[in-house]
Every structure is written in structure tokens, then in C-alpha cells.
Amino acid sequence: MTDFKQQALDYHSQPVPGKISISLTKPAENARDLALAYSPGVAEPVREIAADPDNAYKYTAKGNTVAVISNGTAILGLGNLGPLASKPVMEGKALLFKRFANIDSFDIEVSHRTTDEFINTVAAIADSFGGINLEDIKAPECFEIEQELKRRCKVPIFHDDQHGTAIVTAAGMLNALEIQGKNLPDCTIVCLGAGAAAIACMELLIKCGAQRERIYMLDRKGVIHTRRDDLNEYKELFANNTDKRTLEDVITGADVFVGVSGANLLSPEALKLMAPNPVVFACSNPDPEIKPELALKERDDLIMATGRSDYPNQVNNVLCFPFIFRGALDVRATSINDEMKVAAVEAIRSLAKEPVPAEVLKSAGVDELEFGPQYIIPKPMDPRLLDKVAKAVAQAAVDSGVAQIPLAK
Numbered sequence: 001m002t003d004f005k006q007q008a009l010d011y012h013s014q015p016v017p018g019k020i021s022i023s024l025t026k027p028a029e030n031a032r033d034l035a036l037a038y039s040p041g042v043a044e045p046v047r048e049i050a051a052d053p054d055n056a057y058k059y060t061a062k063g064n065t066v067a068v069i070s071n072g073t074a075i076l077g078l079g080n081l082g083p084l085a086s087k088p089v090m091e092g093k094a095l096l097f098k099r100f101a102n103i104d105s106f107d108i109e110v111s112h113r114t115t116d117e118f119i120n121t122v123a124a125i126a127d128s129f130g131g132i133n134l135e136d137i138k139a140p141e142c143f144e145i146e147q148e149l150k151r152r153c154k155v156p157i158f159h160d161d162q163h164g165t166a167i168v169t170a171a172g173m174l175n176a177l178e179i180q181g182k183n184l185p186d187c188t189i190v191c192l193g194a195g196a197a198a199i200a201c202m203e204l205l206i207k208c209g210a211q212r213e214r215i216y217m218l219d220r221k222g223v224i225h226t227r228r229d230d231l232n233e234y235k236e237l238f239a240n241n242t243d244k245r246t247l248e249d250v251i252t253g254a255d256v257f258v259g260v261s262g263a264n265l266l267s268p269e270a271l272k273l274m275a276p277n278p279v280v281f282a283c284s285n286p287d288p289e290i291k292p293e294l295a296l297k298e299r300d301d302l303i304m305a306t307g308r309s310d311y312p313n314q315v316n317n318v319l320c321f322p323f324i325f326r327g328a329l330d331v332r333a334t335s336i337n338d339e340m341k342v343a344a345v346e347a348i349r350s351l352a353k354e355p356v357p358a359e360v361l362k363s364a365g366v367d368e369l370e371f372g373p374q375y376i377i378p379k380p381m382d383p384r385l386l387d388k389v390a391k392a393v394a395q396a397a398v399d400s401g402v403a404q405i406p407l408a409k
């Protein structure tokens with residue numbers, strides 16, 4: 001076993017199994033405390049909530065709690081390994097919610113037979129939480145699940161692999177292209193992968209100015225084009241009227257590669273075919289579509305990002321989901337809409353252009369970070385993300401009419 005593998009297993013098993021636990025916010029030391037916390041005192045908030053459901057925000061932890069819910073059908077890039085195997089990732093998301101945004105979360109792994117069964121399960125429990133973060137649910141089911149839950153639930157429903165990934169990808173991409181001297185509308189984009197992350201990333205890049213006809217999306221069968229008859233309705237939106245069929249065909253002369261597919265799928269030979277000054281986001285986890293050391297050996301005019309914490313330029317939804325939920329919860333938003341997503345893109349993007357505090361340099365283990373090819377996007381440990389992104393998102397919720405309470409001054 002490698003050192004790192006053993007360290008990762010030890011981290012998860014020692015000194016207690018797992019990464020999260022529950023702590024109490026009220027005293028529970030004596031009979032009087034218990035009389036308040038439990039019977040008979042607990043009856044009072046029960047009556048208040050029965051009279052007005054909004055009182056749940058006043059008397060319970062609902063307003064600062066997010067459920068992280070998965071069925072384990074697309075665990076990172078590891079595939080469909082089932083609900084229980086997804087639990088370390090879901091506990092990981094809960095750890096990140098708490099560490100970066102002081103949001104409490106429960107991880108819930110759901111076994112189900114049909115998509116409807118999953119939807120019914122989540123819809124039935126949604127009101128216990130301030131929001132629902134759907135995670136690692138494969139396409140195309142994830143699209144129907146999110147859409148139907150948004151229709152049925154009163155709290156924000158957010159599929160992180162779609163929108164968290166898209167927001168961070170857009171923020172990083174706009175900055176990387178600025179450094180490379182390119183404009184998004186003029187770029188030819190290759191997207192390897194046609195699932196949850198891919199469809200959402202490309203839709204958001206289009207909202208930011210990319211041209212749909214300049215996007216070439218690929219799945220396991222190659223380029224998604226108009227003469228294919230095996231496309232689901234989501235892939236069909238990206239069917240390109242082209243004779244190009246392979247990754248090599250479409251990557252020739254391309255400005256941008258976004259990988260949200262699987263490990264080691266972009267060869268150095270294919271990378272060589274890209275236009276001068278390309279941008280490569282190899283975002284598959286844990287192993288990217290191409291390793292940065294391999295890519296940077298092939299070309300030195302490249303801006304490269306991965307989803308990992310151990311290389312520069314981490315394009316990963318961790319930069320978004322804690323902060324977008326913080327903003328949504330702070331104004332009790334009923335949904336997370338496009339206005340809030342765009343506000344998050346701008347806030348994340350602009351922070352990368354500001355001087356980096358010493359504490360961030362220290363936690364990143366580097367002496368210097370300055371906006372440029374090696375630093376296109378903030379580090380997740382940057383404490384300014386919380387204030388900046390959450391505030392921008394909350395303000396956008398207020399301005400777009402989905403906030404239920406005003407933004408605290």
C-alpha cells in the first residue's frame with residue numbers, strides 16, 4: 001500500500017471512524033435542563049411550529065442545516081458504486097460545509113429502485129432542512145430529480161455536481177482566458193463528458209458568452225453530433241452539425257478543453273493539437289483527464305487546472321457550495337436561481353485578482369500567489385470567500401425576489 005493511501009485510510013478511521021459528529025448548542029446537565037430540552041419544555045416550540053411553520057427557523061436548527069443527499073450513482077469519477085460507498089464523500093461535503101461556512105449538515109445516502117422513489121424520499125424529508133445539496137447523482141436522472149424536487153420543495157435544491165461545478169468552472173475560465181488574451185465568445189471549446197457536470201458547465205459558459213455552435217461535447221461514443229440517434233434530450237442540446245467524430249478531430253485548433261469525464265482520457269498527443277495559449281481544465285476526480293506534469297511537459301503556453309487540492313488552480317465545487325448555501329440560508333432564499341449563480345461566479349472570479357493574505361499563503365504552503373497562469377482562482381482556505389461570495393449571493397437573492405428575510409447589515 002502507498003504511503004498516501006494508508007494516510008488517507010488512517011485519516012478516515014482514526015481516532016474515531018468518519019469525519020463528522022454532532023455537538024450540542026444548549027446545556028443538558030441537570031433535571032431542569034432536560035425539562036426544558038425535552039419533556040415537558042419541548043412541547044412549547046412544537047405548538048409554536050404547528051401554529052406557524054416559519055417558527056421552525058426560530059426554535060430548531062433547520063435554518064442552518066443542509067442535507068447532503070446522494071444515491072452513489074456517480075461518486076466523483078469512480079462511477080456507480082452505490083449509496084454506502086458514497087458516504088465518505090458525503091461526510092466530506094459536510095466537513096467542508098462546516099469548515100468553510102459554519103453550516104451543519106447531515107449526509108443521507110439513499111437506496112432506491114426507481115427515480116420516483118428517490119424523488120419521493122427526498123421530497124418527504126426536505127422540509128426538515130434549510131436546503132438540500134444533491135451530490136454525485138448520475139446523468140440523465142439527476143436532471144429530472146432536481147427539476148421535480150425544485151417543483152415540490154419549499155427549500156433550495158441544488159445539485160452541486162451541476163451548478164457548483166459550473167460556477168467554479170465559469171469563474172476560473174473567464175480568468176484563465178483573460179490571462180491568455182482570449183474572449184469566450186471567440187473560443188472553440190471541447191467538453192469531454194456529457195453528464196451532470198458537463199451539461200451544466202457548458203450551459204453556464206454559454207450564459208457567460210460562449211457560443212453553443214463552437215462547443216464540441218463528447219461522451220463514451222465520441223462527438224455528440226446531429227446525426228446520432230442515441231442522444232437523450234440533454235445531450236441533444238449540444239448536438240453539433242459537424243463531420244468531426246473523435247476527440248482528436250475536435251481538439252485540433254481548440255482553445256479550451258474541459259474534462260468532466262474520467263481519468264487519463266486526454267493524451268499529450270491530443271493536447272499538442274490545441275491552438276496556441278490553450279486552457280485545459282482536467283476536472284475529473286480523483287484522477288484528472290491529464291496529469292498537470294504531463295501536460296506542462298508537452299506545452300508551456302498552457303493554463304492548467306484540476307479538481308485536486310495538491311496542484312495549483314483547483315477548479316472544484318468546494319469553492320462554491322459552502323458559500324452559495326451560506327448566502328441562501330442567510331436570507332432564507334426559497335431557491336438558488338441564475339442571478340445567485342452569476343453573482344457567485346463574479347465574486348469568486350474577482351477575489352483571485354486581489355492580493356493574497358499571508359494566512360492563505362501559509363495554508364497553501366507557498367511564498368507567493370499572484371493573479372496569473374498558476375493562480376486563476378482563489379484557494380478554498382481563503383477566509384474572504386465566505387464574506388464575499390455569501391454576501392453577493394444573498395444580495396442577488398434579495399434583488400431577484402427569492403429571499404424571505406432581509407439581508408442583515
Ligand SMILES: NC(=O)C1=CN([C@@H]2O[C@H](COP(=O)(O)OP(=O)(O)OC[C@H]3O[C@@H](n4cnc5c(N)ncnc54)[C@H](OP(=O)(O)O)[C@@H]3O)[C@@H](O)[C@H]2O)C=CC1
Pocket residue numbers: 073074075076077078136137138139160161162165192193194195196197198218219220221259260261262265283284285286306307315316317318
Ligand atoms: N472538479 C469538480 O468540481 C467536479 C468534477 N467532477 C468530475 O466530473 C466527472 C463526471 O461527473 P458527473 O458529471 O457528476 O458524472 P455523470 O455520470 O453525470 O457523467 C459522466 C460523463 O462522463 C462521460 N464519460 C465517462 N467516461 C468517458 C470516456 N471514457 N470517454 C468519454 N466520456 C466519458 C459519460 O459518458 P456517457 O454519457 O456516454 O456515459 C458521462 O457523459 C467525474 O470525474 C467527477 O469527479 C464532477 C463534479 C465536480
Ligand SMILES: CC(=O)C(=O)O
Pocket residue numbers: 075076077136160161284285307316317318
Ligand atoms: C468534486 C465533486 O463533487 C466531484 O468530483 O464529484
Ligand SMILES: [Mg+2]
Pocket residue numbers: 076135136160161
Ligand atoms: Mg460530486
